[in-house]
Amino acid sequence: MTRYRLAADIGGTFTDVVLFDKQTGQYNAEKVPTTVKNLSDGVLSGINRMVQDFNEVDFFVHGTTVGLNAFLERKGANMALIVTSGFRDLYEIGRANRSEIYNIQYRQPDPLIKRRHVYEVEERILVDGKIDMPLNYESLQNVINEIAEKDYDSVSVCLLHSYKNPEHERLIKQKIKEQLPEMSVSLSHEVVREWREYERTSTTVINAYIAPIVENYLSKFESEIDNRGLDRDLYIMQSNGGVMTSEIAKNKPIQTLLSGPVGGTMGSLTLGQQTANENLICVDMGGTSFDVSMVINGDPDVTSEANIEKFPILSPMVNMHTIGAGGGSIAWIEGGGLRVGPHSAGATPGPACYGNGGTEATVTDANLILGRIDADGFLGGKMKLDWNAAYEAIEKIAIKLDLSVVETAEGICDIANAKMADAIRTLTVTKGIDPRDFSLVAFGRAGPMHSMLIADHLDINRILIPTVAGTFSAWGMLQTDIRHDDVRNYVSFLENSDFSKIEDLYNDMEREAEIVLNQQNIGKEDIQFTRLVDLRYVGQEYTVTVPLVDGKIESNSINRLTELFNNTHQNIYGHSNPEGAVEVVNLRIVGLGKLENEENIQSSDKVLGSPEPIRRKAVVWNNKEIETPVYSTNDLAFGHIVSGPTIIESSTSTIVVPEYYTVNVDRFGNLEVIRRNEK
């Protein structure tokens, strides 16, 4: 009998494991230290605490950062790159832009492939796909000879206009494979069939760069869980908000880059469905990070183009905005004024109160001094904090400002909260939305510690805090479906585009997607396709992606499609141009393979009133120490109402509820925090 659904999310400091027991309908969560040397050790030890027999696991999904880490630490494959002759430096030059405009010592990040490993092959395809210069086999042979002499793990091939006509890329792979059968070869048109040579190359190169690391890790992990008796497919969380089997992940490692944080966005989506909230700002605040994502009208906000460490990636990803604030943000003095961040104490040494040698005052230290977190009760008592070290660090700042230590501590928190709110407001302005129409979902270890104070600055009246706030990303991974995206470049005026050609391209993509989804045990009847199209007004550079509500582009659907595009453009950019000619740029599909998602357990027995506090303690609110009740999430049940000011502790996070807020426990055990009107 299979009774468990299991999710594991490996973070920088902690590995979170969440287990759903189908027999009891209960979720269990474990937070164990991440084992940096061998990541699977930590995951398995977390699982072992909850599951005796791996045979009983029905479904196992896993968020991994190995690909991201290999990329960030520059520990990927040793690679060669083949390009069209005359364009050896397209990858090194990139878009030639300078993002730090007052920095005369600006350096682009070093390319993942040095110039010496970039080879040119004589050939040229034109923008319409016609061959201007046939592939010169002699020049190719010279390149293959050179590659054979060197010790490359893989070769990436990116030729101009290969998204339009991939013939030369395919021929090059064929020739290399004939002579070097062991060599792994990535073709740009297979990784992403979109135009823009630098972005396509960057995507292809990153994919190939992390491939061997991700593959090794997954193979090893699979064999370890295999040895313990789990004979199910291992699923991997993707950056696009869906999951894929580990076999597919080995081919598309680039889709694992945001594997961890995206779980939180998908969890928020489910939480929104449970609580009837379609518009969510999702705030994931860990010890050192602060990630903001959004759910808009019931859909996760997904971008088709992301940037990581200034490298472009053409691959659908949940839009994850990393903001330079978090528990580790350092307070400092400049020009006699108090500043908080953007520098962070990071994981090491971390805040002064971690006792790892940090001496600078951080936001976490301030929270400790204010009594909002507890030296002994932090993370359910798993981590002891050094109150004296925090006090000393803040005192240094307080003396310079001529303020008391408590005033300084609250000031540090106030500034950090206001800054986080400012950053969120700017994001919403960019998107053309008003934060007041949204609910805030707070998770991660430190999210619920700051969420009400951030919401206050944004005039957001409703904050949702999931039961499993500290391990919410892992929980979210259990609420997803299998997802496969694809794209084809097709540029034409919408009105005189070749509708049957477009239909063929959509059908091609869906046929290919079906194969990929079949490999992941999804039958045809369980596949749901969405067709989308990237449109723009003629003359524009950027595009807007809209779904094909009619499922097809044909002469009688054009008007409706144009209208939808005009409206979407209006929403995003504040204006539209209904008279303007519309141009098609890319065709996209999203294939979803429905997975069995268990009904989340609901409680029907509503309790009234409030639970008993586990203790009372002195907490500073508005520069006043107030004896404040402290509750445990273990004592909260459906129907309970708790009024601020109060602190609610769980084993994975601390919820700080200021005055003027009321906490309601819903039938799923989530906390809905509402601002009372009296303010």
Add this chain to the structure above:
Amino acid sequence: MSETKTPIFLENPVTTEIIRNALISAAEEMNESLARSSFSPIIYEMKDCSVGIYNENAELLGQSSGLPMFLGNLDVCIRETTNFIGGNDNYKPGDIYIMNDSYLAGSHLNDITIISPIFYDDYLVGFSATRAHWLDIGAKDPGYPMDAIEIYQEGVRIPPTKIYDAGEPRKDIIQLITINSRLSNDALGDMNAQIAACRTGEKRVYDIIRKHSLDTFRRSIKDIFKQSEIMDKEQISSIPDGVYEEEGYLDNDGVTDDPVLVKVKVTIAGDRLTIDLTGSSEQRQGMTNCGLAQTVSACRVAFKHLIGPDSPVTGGNFKTMDIIVPKRTIFSAEEPAACGWYFTSLGLLIDLIVKALSPVLKEQSAAAHYGDSMVITVAGHDKKSNSTFLYVEPTAGGWGAFSANDGQSGLINNSNGDFKNLPVEVLEGKYPLKINSYLLRENSGGAGKTRGGLGVTREYELRTNANLSMWFERSKTPGWGLFGGQSGKPPIVTVKTSNGEEDILKVNAKPLSKGDCVIVKTGGGGGFGNPLERPLENVLEDIIDGYIDADTASKEYGVTYDSSTVQVHRN
């Protein structure tokens, strides 16, 4: 970092910091609002715009700019407008003013400035201001001419003009302005986007004041200015007193072939810094002139480059910085000087200020980059789409080396900020052009202990008959080295037609035929430090990567390369 205690400040430091951050963020929101609602890609993609929030004395509270050259150049426009209408008392809630006059606003006529007063409970508490590049403002040629000799050829000239009166649009005035643009619909759209951005700024400032009270707001503003002033003074005081001078030339002004002299004298005395441009060229017949406001802005940019590039600028900054510019020079142009290409001389000015101060700010300085302008324009009629096309590309080049690292290769110049090149695949789909190569230009970086960045080589083939216009610069004074570093290579542009080859750097509307090629080689950045001191392994790496060849290694670095063993040794 200051050890100063708080009594010099008026307000609680926590409140001040929250207000300071909120104002920076409010300016960013204005910028997002502008980018979001503007019609022209030059605004929403190239970010040829800037916004700022000011107090009632036109002192900067928060700003966000897309181009570095737009640093704090809007306060002047507010002051000019206030003078024009006879003082702050004459502003009404809901008023909006527009202006673009180069001699007042500093930059070219395409840059439109729009300002609105901010009121709180009947008090004038500040201004929000925006500047954005409009694609066409009615010049003699579409966009802007390359060969104007008077401002009247460059478009409509607008003094401070009220376009909204107490919330009501003055439709006749608005029409008078937009009707003069070849793209009047876009002009109106961009005007409305700028107004929307001003309203965003007004609303945010109003919210901030409501949250904290006007008195607190005003006290905190004073504290914020004080902090900036303290930081400026600390930083200037840390530079040794002295007089630091430099000069350099633009190749010419595009009309006559005489070089254009830029002369800089920087004086540091205690916590005061003076930049004296006396001796710089008289205003020229060509377009290399600008109004004083933009010169002040460029001097501030140079200061930011060297000192505190990360800290946001406020009205408290630059109080101990004096700028001396004699009348009727290229930096203080008056009627009828053309100002269309104002940024090329200002780019040189910025580089020269960095060079002048480099002996005393060695770690913060960098050798010169390949220079500003470097623009290629191809215009004509595309038979395929039966429409007129205009392709404008600022080309990338090498940046100067600095103490810690080599200069960046293939990077856009200072005056173009965060501009991105157009991908070859997109370019070939949109314009009747074919790109035959896009490469780093080998051996073009100036030799040094750290090496200057490489320029690029880019070959354009015309697939239809079209006109070529170009402005390439610094062939006479290529990106210079510092501390014994060598200059980068100057630019070379070769035009290949059926009649042969010709090297040209500046040209207006030269007719070319289908199949003709333009081969652009942009300049390299200067080197930093003695090339003979460059570590051997770095020279070897450069040879292996092909950034330099064996010949250059031998001549410029004194290093012999043995290709059979892949090793190097000193000559």
